Amino acid sequence: MSDKKKELKPNTYKFDTLSLHAGYQPHKNAGSRQVPIYQTTSYLFDDVDHAAALFNLERGGHIYSRISNPTVGVLEERVASLEGGTAALATSSGMSAIFLTVMTLCEAGDHLVVSSQLYGGTVNLFRLTLPKFGIKCTFVKPRDTEGFKKAIQKNTKGIFGELVGNPGNEIMNMPEIAKIAHDAGIPLMVDATYQTPYLCKPFEHGADIVIHSLTKWMAGHGSSMAGILVEGGKFDWMQNDKFPTMIKPYEGYHGLSFAEEFGPTAFTMKARAEGMRDFGPCLSPQNAWNVLQGIETLSVRMKKHCSNAEEMVKYLSNHESVAWVSHPSAPNHPDAELANKLLPNGKGSMIAFGIKGGKDAGVAFINNVKLASHLANVGDTRTLVIHPASGTHSQMDEATLKFAGLSHDMIRLSVGIEDIDDIKNDFEIGFRAARKPRLVSNQ
Template sequence: MSDRLPGFSTLAVHAGAQPDPTTGARATPIYQTTSFVFNDADHAASLFGLQAFGNIYTRIGNPTNAVLEERVAALEGGTAALAVASGHAAQVVVLQQLLQPGDEFIAARKLYGGSINQFTHAFKSFGWNVVWADPDDISSFERAVTPRTKAIFIESIANPAGSITDIEAISTVARKAGVPLIVDNTLASPYLIRPIDHGADIVVHSLTKFLGGHGNSLGGIIVDAGTFDWSTEGKYPMLSEPRPEYHGIRLQETFGNFAFAIACRVLGLRDLGPALSPFNAFMILTGIETLPLRMQKHCDNAKAVAEFLAGHPAVASVSYAGLPSDKYNQLARKYAPKGAGAVFTFSLKGGYDAGVSLVSKLQLFSHLANVGDTRSLVIHPASTTHSQLDDAAKVKSGAGPDVVRLSVGIEDKEDLIADLEQALGA
């Protein structure tokens, strides 16, 4: 056997999938079943006790989902992964393993609006206290660290303006604080940025976006980098202490460098329940096979559209890290040399009204609340995804009233530019 390094595109097609042992089916079958028979009582006991590899019940694991998990783990360079029902579910499951009531986590202020809401309100009711920091000011993360800090959470390419986060600088803060760095890599996808290479300990995704890519299936995933030492006594009891749910097993000791992914599965997914449908896993897997092709086209189109907008007289400013003049261009060159993603914002000289008018006149761009679809999408964040924030928080997170967000698709760029031109023109 030769030990060689397959490239990213090879992994995108093959990782985790091999012909079905029973039928020889080459595409990954959809194992649309709730449960799996045991060979005998001893086999059942071994599976329930986490002593054997195998399937029990789809809320804990499913063979179709397992292919998706291994594929994303391979693409991100992690040791293991766990697929869940949505990106939001991934965040709940991750933090459940890390925080006890009364603990804190530090989060970058520039995040998807839904995450800001989840952290501010839902998690507060669990006693998980978010402390905000500014990704453009690394020292604000250092200042936010307290003895109760259990994790740091950032987006690699941040919503809504597509700004690039200095992952390495923040990972240094996390390492010094002795807490894991969680990176939401949804807008970059591992094709553009692999946060683990820059010091992330846990990567999460909304699979709904570029990984699935077609806007047809919800999903989320958690990738364990295998880099964090969970053994510090008492700090992360879900991993380091004997678990009464499993007759006293210590997950960190038993599963080594993929213990976090196992904790998410056997303590998080098992007990909270946000399982991914195997059908969705199949749809997302099919999407991932073409991730490198789509992502490059998304980025190339986005750059062309951003350049067009930057030169248009009705446009006040464009925030796209792929433009040489952009504030984040240096970070984009370092972290995302293949392209700065396909989600960005721009503002119109005509303000709020001009934004509303633009959205209503566009013919190809769809007005909806998603990103990372093959189709080009447009939204006015201030009145939708970020509408629940107050005005100051809207501006701070890059979603002021005059801002329009695009998610550029994989159509022909000339058609996208023509659509924007007609909508801006009259």
Template sequence: MERYQHRSYFIETPENESPMSKKPNQSGDMTAEPAPYGIETLAIHAGAQPEPVTGARNTPIFQTTSYVFEDAEHAADLFNLQTFGFIYSRLTNPTVAVLEERVATLEGGRAAVCAASGHAAQFLAFFTLLEPGDEFLSSINLYGGSITQFGHSFKRLGWNCHFVDPSDPENFRKALTPKCKAIFIEVLANPGGVVLDLEAIVAIAKDASIPLIVDNTIATPYLCRPMDWGADLIVHSTTKFLSGHGTSMGGALIESGKFDWAKDGKFPTMTEPDPAYHGLTFYETFGDFGFTMKARTVALRDFGPSMSPTNAFYTLTGIETLPLRMDRHVANAVKVAEFLDGHAAVKWVSYAGLKSSPYHQLAEKYLPRGAGSVFTFGLKGGYEAGIKLVESVNLFSHLANVGDTRSLILHPASTTHRQLTDDQREAAGAGPDVIRLSIGLETVDDLLADLDQGMSQAGKK
């Protein structure tokens, strides 16, 4: 074979580029990690650099399906994964790649792959982890759509989920089976108010040598960074607070790079030669970003739930203001929760930011900047009053989403958690009297007034 050289140029960044460090360390090797940039800086800059050809400062929307190869050898190298580059936007796209690096950076991860939705990101994670007949554990305190995905659709693929009451972390240890390949949780759980003891669950996953997957959608990396506590994989619905404006569907799967896939032969999809890639062994070849490479080049390639570059662009723009927005989301949520807690028509409020919440201590530990802005409450008037409230509000939007600039209201039992049994709904915190709120960025007094008038309407016979 002839030696060849397919690139006639290389891309060079001027020298004062800094490795996420404000104080460059001159001494060479064996030194401590440099001090990182703050999360506000990373939310704006991570992954993005001026575009080399035009100098465009903001990340362009690369609205293209495919990319021209330099020559036949370059094409072959790309298809073989021997070089880095773009083939087809189902796999990689320059706009989406900026979002992937930004989300990976904010979560303190090594790499990320984006997907069409949070559900798609979960599918990529489990397809990369599991073989038919494998099992995993999941907290029962989850977004209802995830409970349905795990309990019904995954079952048809031979992936068996055991749901666990997470209020005692030891319940996970008791539920483990030899076929369990992962534990899945939401630390700050949807539909609201519940905080899990992340550190204790990390320890159980580590003892079992299986990865802990955290859905960090409701908290966002601004409020909680599960990888700092030892989580191995994170999934996001970027549709929610990351994108933040109710404009763009999307999901992300992030890898910490610290899980040892080879430790005891539990993950042949990572450590055995892959017939879907001419015998390539992903962990050996790509090391600490091997899981992401496999999720992208096998699961995303073969099932195709890719994120559109336009949605990636909107999500990037949203993330730039994530820290500012989350501070306001939390401040407004605290005021609304306190208002409801003292309201005569309200039976209970489940918000971990309230001192009276049984989860308040866990929230202070894992969510020091605040317990998010999605939570639930129940009216003394029960189911009927709840339905009336949802129909009487004027600023709150009655819809099935969270993490919008707009405040949202929902009756989970009849919507997001509708496919569950009564017992499952109760266990997931979505019983018949439960109202879920996602507090937005409006003037908080206007939100209080809207709920107040809605509840007085709901109280009328």
């Protein structure tokens, strides 16, 4: 062989290519280059035997769009490929992805260890709603790595956290916390919505399940709700007796043992066959298609999001109206070193900053910026601002607010991909108004 001298290298497709191609083959779909939208509820069976085989998980295929759909399937494979995961299950929102993950892992009487720095909706789910169904959580501050270890109980079934906490930008030490989880024989679940696989692939740092609200940076355009759970495939469900429903014959499926039959994809198979089948938070094919469209530009968008964010950090750090700035790219960020290790391609586009003049100044700023949109979302292509103390986190009582690391002067900024000068000019308008709050606060 002529090329024998050349070093052997796997030629599997790279990230930017996978974001355009993974999960789809045109020759199997009438040659259509773009993924078709299969707006259908149900699928024709070849014969009775074929139908029975599908229902028994004897063969792959689609039965009913609540359980699976070809358009949604492309999205699932594409995200699995980008994350380096074995399998994925898309859901109708990021929250339902978290919910299905918990339901696949836990039942009444179980316990989870959860980072305290989370999106407000997730805090409510773990703190107030899951306990109603017998699932209890212990919250640990994301920087308190040892705290995760101490919080593990006999009935703990996993550790959950957001890689970069919301809204304080505190980074959890994923590799060390993964080791703590694995030493205890439980999986680490990471919500990586703010990073997308472009910035960080949590499986490379020990995570076992990755969750995304695809609504945000992955879809990118603020048009569609979607969520996904992705499986790393490394976790051994049979190493202990903590996960009987993964191992023991499942009464709902003719004695199927998910771990024995599906190994590295067992978690996703169970989440679909049980959680999605019974709880039903399925993603619509239209939304799946919109998200796929968004993922095609993930790399180019994330580059711009991150470079704009770094510009904004510099701008805000030097601004007379700004008391403090928090972003992993800021040199004074307490987790800067960890951020460089976990987020080498960019530090994300979420910035928190304190405005001088406290709450009134914050309100005036928000009410006067023109380009930045004031709304309850993050990760839009457009720049978004919110004042958490009066918005997203307003359902929290005082104690929870403090626990979540919020202050009244904090403004949360999701930097978009507009021209950086236009964003800065808009902020100047806001800051100007904030310096004389009484004149504008009644507008």
